[in-house]
Structure formats: structure tokens, C-alpha cells
Amino acid sequence: MIPFYIPYCSPRQQKYVNDAMARGMLQGDGHYSQLVCHKLGELTGISQILLTPSASHALELAFWDLKPGDEVIMPAYNFPSAANAVLRAGGKPVLCDIDPGTQNLSPYAVEALITPRTRAVCLTHYAGVSCDMRAFWGLQQVYGFLLVEDAAQGVGAYFENVPLGAVGDRACYSFHATKNIQCGEGGAYLQRGNPEVFQKVLMFREKGTNRHQFMAGERAFYSWECMGSSHLMSDLNAAMLLAQLEDLEDVTRKRLELCAAYQQGLAACFARERLYPMEIPRYARGNGHIYYIRCRTPEQRQMVRNALASRNIFCATHYVPLHLGSMGRRLGYQYGDFPVSERTGETLLRLPLYYTMAPSQVAMICEIIEKVIA
Ligand SMILES: Cc1ncc(COP(=O)(O)O)c(C=O)c1O
Numbered sequence: 001m002i003p004f005y006i007p008y009c010s011p012r013q014q015k016y017v018n019d020a021m022a023r024g025m026l027q028g029d030g031h032y033s034q035l036v037c038h039k040l041g042e043l044t045g046i047s048q049i050l051l052t053p054s055a056s057h058a059l060e061l062a063f064w065d066l067k068p069g070d071e072v073i074m075p076a077y078n079f080p081s082a083a084n085a086v087l088r089a090g091g092k093p094v095l096c097d098i099d100p101g102t103q104n105l106s107p108y109a110v111e112a113l114i115t116p117r118t119r120a121v122c123l124t125h126y127a128g129v130s131c132d133m134r135a136f137w138g139l140q141q142v143y144g145f146l147l148v149e150d151a152a153q154g155v156g157a158y159f160e161n162v163p164l165g166a167v168g169d170r171a172c173y174s175f176h177a178t179k180n181i182q183c184g185e186g187g188a189y190l191q192r193g194n195p196e197v198f199q200k201v202l203m204f205r206e207k208g209t210n211r212h213q214f215m216a217g218e219r220a221f222y223s224w225e226c227m228g229s230s231h232l233m234s235d236l237n238a239a240m241l242l243a244q245l246e247d248l249e250d251v252t253r254k255r256l257e258l259c260a261a262y263q264q265g266l267a268a269c270f271a272r273e274r275l276y277p278m279e280i281p282r283y284a285r286g287n288g289h290i291y292y293i294r295c296r297t298p299e300q301r302q303m304v305r306n307a308l309a310s311r312n313i314f315c316a317t318h319y320v321p322l323h324l325g326s327m328g329r330r331l332g333y334q335y336g337d338f339p340v341s342e343r344t345g346e347t348l349l350r351l352p353l354y355y356t357m358a359p360s361q362v363a364m365i366c367e368i369i370e371k372v373i374a
Helices: 013-023 031-044 055-063 081-088 107-113 133-143 195-205 211-215 235-245 248-265 267-271 298-309 326-330 339-347 359-373
Strands: 048-052 071-075 092-096 118-124 146-150 170-174 187-191 292-294 348-350
Touching: 013 031, 013 235, 031 048, 031 187, 031 235, 048 055, 048 195, 048 235, 055 081, 055 146, 055 170, 055 187, 055 195, 071 081, 081 092, 081 118, 081 146, 092 107, 107 133, 118 133, 133 146, 187 195, 235 248, 248 267, 248 359, 267 359, 298 339, 298 348, 298 359, 339 348
Parallel strands: 071 092, 071 118, 118 146, 146 170
Antiparallel strands: 048 187, 170 187, 292 348
16 A cells, blocks of 8 residues: 555654653643754745744734735645735735646746735745746846745745745745645644834734733843734644754755656656656746646546556545635636636546655556556
8 A cells, every 4th residue: 555645653752742741831832842943944045934833823923913904926836825815904815817838826927816805925936946036036126026935735845945934025835744744734834034023013913912022031020912823832742843844954855866766667658748847947946845747638637647556555635726616706707718727626646755755666656647647
């Protein structure tokens, strides 16, 4: 049996979790949370980092200050978290089509959707492969919007030499069990510059209070100052996360090796255009989060899936484009609005990929695929 994924397990995570319990202070922003933030700071060069219960929570922090009617452009081929965060803040998600090679937002399609109400563009770095940042930085200079990165899948990946999570103004990471580095459920919010805004984010995540100043010894008590919520990660999760993050390089290297093995094993299918490969542009240094193929038709995808499942090998499709669910329709979208996203939704297949997977298992999967699509 080859499952679609097995969560990474660090050899030190149990020790750190036991230590966190022995310290007896498991609330947010504790000992291990501070160590994780420091480590993420070293990785990204960003100093304003907050651990959150998930990337979805971090996206809520990224969009909390939208004004009613503010528009945020984001890919139609996407997880719903960014769209939810925008709606919860009173903004309007504006869906946009993607590039068929990378499944990332197309800068051309984005430019066509910019209006005077565009407050932000939300970039999802799909599969840990960077968006075309030169193009988006160029658009940002002209139109002056906020760049928010949904780097949920992007820990340990780069645009040229800049880590994802540090190429925009605000960003999120996910440490969900399915991610390269995980603590069951978890996330992080990263913000470049604008310390006054960050102070407000700190209040928002601490139930709308100035508790962070109280904890820093800057005031004798804390009080309710604005509308807020609770967006903190338990130190128990942070302890596990620290152990995992210490292994980031090794985990990334191993996953990239497996991706390279897939790429080599399927090279003949790609050359004959029986299948299409994922594209990794020269500017992107991936983290091997996902290895996917694009099938020629939905039927071919089902055939590949069935052939693998009959050998107890499990693959996964991915997003149903946002405009095709009830919420997307309620926003006024319909089938046909984003043809590339629709095609990707119908034909993309993610193949098994996890740290303990053997290259021989990759070779076996490639052989089965090659036979079934011959
Ligand atoms: C692009 C993207 N954004 C956000 C999320 C949500 O992450 P979390 O489960 O940590 O909230 C995911 C989850 O897979 C994702 O793929």
C-alpha cells in the first residue's frame, strides 16, 4: 500500500512536547512559540511573525483591516481560506484565472481586473512554486495595492533567493498535518514593515485587547480596545513545530529528490504529450510540497487513478475552483468564467509524496502510469 501522504515525524518532537508540558505554560506566545518565531525569522528575514492556529486564521489577520467593498483579487483555483477571510472582513473576493503551467495567478488576468476599489492581490504559491514576483511587483508599483501571500504550501521555497512568505507585504504559512512541516493544525502570520498596523494585528488576535503590552510590562493592566478574536497557537503545538522546523532542509531535500524521480520516471510520457508536467519556472526554487501531473482529459485522470488504486496506491485530485461551489455562485460566478481553473480542476492529479517514501516506489508508480496511458 502506498498512501497519498504520511505526515512527517521529527525524531525530537516528543522530547520537545514533553519539555513544553513540564514547563506547564502551554498558552500562546510561550517559550517554544518564541523559538519558532525566531527560527522563522532567520529563514525569512521577517521580524513581525505571529503563530496562529492555522493558515486560515493567519489570512484573517492579513485581511482584518479591509474596508467594506474593498476588492481582493485571488485565484479561482484556490483553497477557500483567503476568500473566507476577505468576506469576514467585509471585503469582496474577486476571482481570477491562472496560468496553465504553474496553476498560479496570471499577472495578465490580474491586471485586467484591477479597479479603483482593488485593495489587495492575494497570491497563492501553488505546490510551493513561487508566483511570478517580478510581474506582480511591477503591477504593485503602478497600482499601489497590498500584496498578500497565501504561502500555506510555501515554507522552505523561494522566488529567486527570496523565501516565500517574504516576497509580499503580508503572508501566511500552514503547518497543517498535510504540509511538509507540520504540527497537526497550525499556521503563521508574517508582516513586512508597517509597525503601527502590526500593533493593531496584535490587539485583534488577543481578543481586541492590549494584552501584549501588559505582558511586555508596558502597562499595569490590559483592556478591551477594539473588536478582536483569539488567533494564537498553543505552545504544545509550537514545541512539535520547532522540532520539525529544525529538519526543514532535510525534509525539503528529500521531497525534491522524490519530485525529480517522478519527473525522470514520467519524462517519456511528457515527451509524447500523453500527460503534461508541472512547470517550475527558472525564478522558482520549489520545496517539493506537491508533485502533480496534468492529464489530457478527466477520463484519463480517472483511468490513472483507478489503475493506481487497484494496486493500493492512492492519489488525490485538488481544488474544485471556488466559482463552482455554492459560495462562488452566490458571488455571481458560473461555469465557463475561468476556463484554465476549470480545466486544472478536472485534470490535475497529485501523486503520493512523503518523507519516508522510497525512490523505488516512485519508479513503480511511474511504470504503472506509463502502461495505463500508453
Ligand atoms: C493554498 C492554501 N491556503 C490555505 C490553506 C489552509 O491552511 P490551514 O488548514 O492551515 O488553515 C490551505 C490548506 O491546505 C491551502 O492549500
